[in-house]
Amino acid sequence: MRAHLALLRELPARRWLLVLLLWLALGGALALFGHTLVLERHREGFEQTARQIKQELESRLKVGETLLFGLSEMLGYHPGLSVDRFYNYALEASRRYPFIYTMSYLPRVGANERAAFEQSLPLTDPSAPYIKDHPMAIANDWRNRRGWVPAPPRALYYPWLIAAPALAKEDDALTGFDMLNDRLFGPVLQKAFRSGETEVTTPFVMMNGETALGYARAIYHTTPPPEEPEQRTQQASGAVVLMVRVNGLLEQHYPPSSRISVSLSLYGDAPTPLEKTLYQGTPSANPSSLEVLLLPRLSMRLPVDVPYFPYELVIEEQVPEGVIQPSILLAALAFSGLLAYLSAVVMAQNIRTHRHHEDAVDDLYRERGHAMVTLQAINDAVLTVDTQMRVRYLNPMAVKLLGVEPEQTVGRPVYQTMQLRYEFARQAVADPIVLCLQRGQAVDLAENCVLAPPDRETLLIEGSVSPLFDRSGELFGAVMAFRNTAPLRQRMLEALEASEKRLRQHEVELARVARLNTMGEMASGIAHELNQPLSAIVSYCQAALSLLGDDDPPKEMVVKALHSSMTQAERAGQIIQRLRAFVTKSQQQWVPVDLNLSVGNVLSLAEYDLRTSQIHVRTHLAPGLPLVFADTIQIEQVILNLLRNAIDAVQTRSDWGELTLETSLVQDKVCLSVRDNGCGLPDEVLDHLFDPFFTTKQHGMGLGLTICHSIVESFGGRLFARNRLEGGAEFRIELPRLSPGHFAQQAASERTI
Ligand code: ADP
Numbered sequence: 001m002r003a004h005l006a007l008l009r010e011l012p013a014r015r016w017l018l019v020l021l022l023w024l025a026l027g028g029a030l031a032l033f034g035h036t037l038v039l040e041r042h043r044e045g046f047e048q049t050a051r052q053i054k055q056e057l058e059s060r061l062k063v064g065e066t067l068l069f070g071l072s073e074m075l076g077y078h079p080g081l082s083v084d085r086f087y088n089y090a091l092e093a094s095r096r097y098p099f100i101y102t103m104s105y106l107p108r109v110g111a112n113e114r115a116a117f118e119q120s121l122p123l124t125d126p127s128a129p130y131i132k133d134h135p136m137a138i139a140n141d142w143r144n145r146r147g148w149v150p151a152p153p154r155a156l157y158y159p160w161l162i163a164a165p166a167l168a169k170e171d172d173a174l175t176g177f178d179m180l181n182d183r184l185f186g187p188v189l190q191k192a193f194r195s196g197e198t199e200v201t202t203p204f205v206m207m208n209g210e211t212a213l214g215y216a217r218a219i220y221h222t223t224p225p226p227e228e229p230e231q232r233t234q235q236a237s238g239a240v241v242l243m244v245r246v247n248g249l250l251e252q253h254y255p256p257s258s259r260i261s262v263s264l265s266l267y268g269d270a271p272t273p274l275e276k277t278l279y280q281g282t283p284s285a286n287p288s289s290l291e292v293l294l295l296p297r298l299s300m301r302l303p304v305d306v307p308y309f310p311y312e313l314v315i316e317e318q319v320p321e322g323v324i325q326p327s328i329l330l331a332a333l334a335f336s337g338l339l340a341y342l343s344a345v346v347m348a349q350n351i352r353t354h355r356h357h358e359d360a361v362d363d364l365y366r367e368r369g370h371a372m373v374t375l376q377a378i379n380d381a382v383l384t385v386d387t388q389m390r391v392r393y394l395n396p397m398a399v400k401l402l403g404v405e406p407e408q409t410v411g412r413p414v415y416q417t418m419q420l421r422y423e424f425a426r427q428a429v430a431d432p433i434v435l436c437l438q439r440g441q442a443v444d445l446a447e448n449c450v451l452a453p454p455d456r457e458t459l460l461i462e463g464s465v466s467p468l469f470d471r472s473g474e475l476f477g478a479v480m481a482f483r484n485t486a487p488l489r490q491r492m493l494e495a496l497e498a499s500e501k502r503l504r505q506h507e508v509e510l511a512r513v514a515r516l517n518t519m520g521e522m523a524s525g526i527a528h529e530l531n532q533p534l535s536a537i538v539s540y541c542q543a544a545l546s547l548l549g550d551d552d553p554p555k556e557m558v559v560k561a562l563h564s565s566m567t568q569a570e571r572a573g574q575i576i577q578r579l580r581a582f583v584t585k586s587q588q589q590w591v592p593v594d595l596n597l598s599v600g601n602v603l604s605l606a607e608y609d610l611r612t613s614q615i616h617v618r619t620h621l622a623p624g625l626p627l628v629f630a631d632t633i634q635i636e637q638v639i640l641n642l643l644r645n646a647i648d649a650v651q652t653r654s655d656w657g658e659l660t661l662e663t664s665l666v667q668d669k670v671c672l673s674v675r676d677n678g679c680g681l682p683d684e685v686l687d688h689l690f691d692p693f694f695t696t697k698q699h700g701m702g703l704g705l706t707i708c709h710s711i712v713e714s715f716g717g718r719l720f721a722r723n724r725l726e727g728g729a730e731f732r733i734e735l736p737r738l739s740p741g742h743f744a745q746q747a748a749s750e751r752t753i
Helices: 002-009 013-077 083-096 111-120 169-174 185-195 229-235 246-250 289-294 326-377 396-402 432-439 485-548 555-583 595-605 607-612 632-651 683-687 704-714 740-752
Strands: 100-107 162-164 211-219 238-245 260-266 275-277 297-303 311-318 381-386 391-394 420-422 449-451 459-469 475-484 591-593 615-620 628-630 657-666 669-676 718-723 729-736
Touching (some): 013 211, 013 238, 013 260, 013 297, 083 100, 185 211, 185 229, 185 238, 238 246, 246 260, 396 475, 475 485, 485 555, 485 595, 485 632, 485 704, 555 595, 555 632, 591 632, 595 607, 595 615, 595 632, 595 657, 595 669, 607 632, 628 632, 628 729, 632 657, 632 704, 704 718
Parallel strands (some): 615 657
Antiparallel strands (some): 100 162, 100 238, 211 238, 260 275, 381 391, 420 449, 449 459, 459 475, 591 628, 657 669, 669 729, 718 729
């Protein structure tokens, strides 16, 4: 439910309006449909009622016919039937059938019988002639006595004689009215004489204003009546007329509260004014279209199955307001409300789906834009092919590397555009694109893969071919991404050289720092070393001054003392100079170096330490030792480091220590071996000897041998260490002897750097 509400909140106001309209329209339509069903039921009831009315009418009409038939038969058999019998018959009939207005007898009166006939009748109105006409025949003027005129002499008369039940007093004027000459009854009587059957008039307005129908039937004394119509007319002895109230015919006893109107209409004609209306209420005079729709006027035209009755029954009903049922409207609104709600949910869902779709399309376009810009901008060449190996796309770098026009390339087989070859390939290499399409997996280009664009230099390339799958996971092509490796290799070389240079600078710097550190440790010894020549200088100068204080100073001795002090000063100067050179920050300088000389320099620097440590130093310096090509200071740093390590190792022993420094030439290598009789190198030390920061000393830094190792290697030499059989350790440096090639090599390296 909460999800529904969240969904519905996304529905814009316009859609809500639509939902509202839908609700109302659907509710209205459903209510109308429901109302139509109710109306239909009502209509069925109406039709049933109409059929009952019709049956009632038919039975009444037949009753009229039967009554008339009976009366005519009675009069035919008993011509002298008493008036009382006639009255009784008519009264009984009208009592049973209220639609009967009156019955009358029309005797046949010939021209010669007229006078006798007129005299035989009781005189009710002395001023009125007995056999008479009413030529005006105006409906409501029957009672106007001035309308009556004596009938002119005619061959035959059928005057109105008896009216039973009796008419109102004013209507007595009818007695003697020659019906055969009447415009309405005349033709009907003629017809009845000829047919011998019951004939009916059209409805007419009677003297009392009521609408009536007249039945007429001829009376014959013979049974059956003559065959020929002419004979029948001749032999008729009179006629009987039955007048029935149309209202009475159509009067219904049920349903009492219906709004049904019943009328008669000649077949196909509009309803006649003979309308019997049973309305209980007044129908709306000008009903609106909605009223007509909801409360229509039901109508039926039913033919009356009585052969002589030329009318059809028109039955109408104004549907009553009670037919409208509010519960139908409520149910329709509730049901349509549910449908409208569901449609709102569906609409909201559609909107959300549409929005998601739009977002997805936007994302897709953005992604596509990114991809396209990336493909345009990158330095890698990208080329896509379909499963038929036809080119589908090339990015600008691919166009550049392949040297082709995209318009002429797209759609053509890829190997018309690009030829892949393999340098030094001993055997055929599988085509990477074919392999990728076959396996559906990424395939790297072989390392020796070269691109051979037509009319251009070949390019060594690297890259890979990756498969392209659609949403269903079906392979639809491959994308080959590759790059020219030449610029890359160039950049890598440059970076390598730069880093090597930096490394060398760091090493030099590190070596200098190590030297400074060593000098710091040797400072007291060196100061002591300097103290000696300085004390000697002071002693020589004092001696010279005391000699000069003599009256006759011995010139030669003074000169000798001064020379000696000069020698000592030079010695002190050399010590300081060496010290300065040792710690000065300087670039590595490759020069021919005499290893024997370097050994001497180092020994003089460490002389004090050696002496105070009571270590006996032996040197075996090979005469005529070849020079090596190296940096003097760094070589001396290496020797000093080895010497100091040896001193430290020897000091762990209580008895006198022994150090041997030996130079030699072994094949092309100039070697220096530093041997001691110290503690030696246990295996765990030997394994990590040249590792940075490896030390067994309490205040050691563990960098000395690491630096020595890299210095010796930088000069193309090697540094080894081993344990001596007789105890102690031996460190050995091997350096290539100086050769002419060294100078060429140095010149080249300087150019490179
Ligand atoms: P440090 O002298 O600061 O310890 P080194 O790199 O010079 O650093 O030496 C590393 C280790 O090698 C020393 O701590 C020591 O254990 C061992 N070592 C070096 N020279 C000798 C030697 N001549 N005899 C015995 N052990 C030695």
